[in-house]
Amino acid sequence: RKEVEQDPGPFNVPEGATVAFNCTYSNSASQSFFWYRQDCRKEPKLLMSVYSSGNEDGRFTAQLNRASQYISLLIRDSKLSDSATYLCVVTHAGGTSYGKLTFGQGTILTVHP
Amino acid sequence: EAGVTQFPSHSVIEKGQTVTLRCDPISGHDNLYWYRRVMGKEIKFLLHFVKESKQDESGMPNNRFLAERTGGTYSTLKVQPAELEDSGVYFCASSRSGLASGANVLTFGAGSRLTVL
Numbered sequence: 098r099k100e101v102e103q104d105p106g107p108f109n110v111p112e113g114a115t116v117a118f119n120c121t122y123s124n125s126a127s128q129s130f131f132w133y134r135q136d137c138r139k140e141p142k143l144l145m146s147v148y149s150s151g152n153e154d155g156r157f158t159a160q161l162n163r164a165s166q167y168i169s170l171l172i173r174d175s176k177l178s179d180s181a182t183y184l185c186v187v188t189h190a191g192g193t194s195y196g197k198l199t200f201g202q203g204t205i206l207t208v209h210p
Numbered sequence: 211e212a213g214v215t216q217f218p219s220h221s222v223i224e225k226g227q228t229v230t231l232r233c234d235p236i237s238g239h240d241n242l243y244w245y246r247r248v249m250g251k252e253i254k255f256l257l258h259f260v261k262e263s264k265q266d267e268s269g270m271p272n273n274r275f276l277a278e279r280t281g282g283t284y285s286t287l288k289v290q291p292a293e294l295e296d297s298g299v300y301f302c303a304s305s306r307s308g309l310a311s312g313a314n315v316l317t318f319g320a321g322s323r324l325t326v327l
Contacts, residue, residue, distance in 0.1 A: 129314050140318035141318050142318070143315060146315075194258045194265055195241075196243050196314050196316045197243075198245075198253075198255060199255070200252045202251070203252070
């Protein structure tokens, strides 16, 4: 079983739609949680960190449920420029490799006119 | 500030040859990471440098891979001899020291795509 599991999609939605991605992680000792975005043939870029209380950044809302080991990302009012692969990422507690990230396989989103 | 720079952007070599990938992190970032994505799989951690020291190399696939970071600045990742399954995209990333300073906030380079024929 993969440590971080995501629905690979693809999700095809029209502009203006609301879309939600889910992610589960298997290691209960996971400490930090992130959503990264990766455009085709580009590097992953941090979209947002995910906090236990939930957090919002403009049209993007992230939620974390530690009990269920579940992370979500909600995108409201989708734009064409939101088309990308969204990567669910976790880190584990302990040690000093804070940047030792465990990636999900990614969820592909295509927003069409 | 300049980002993380990787070279070459794409390398095509034959099985058995040697390839060296280079990464220049953001200036002042003590942490440097190598990751790899092979076709159809998720991005996976290879190793972590703090300055010139290897902090964690648990993700290195085998002893055909050698990473160095002399002087704590740029890093190289050498694959010798290359095998077909080494094909993929090798990403380098860097971050500041200390969790409070964003040690877990990584900036990735554009990657080096390796094709082994």
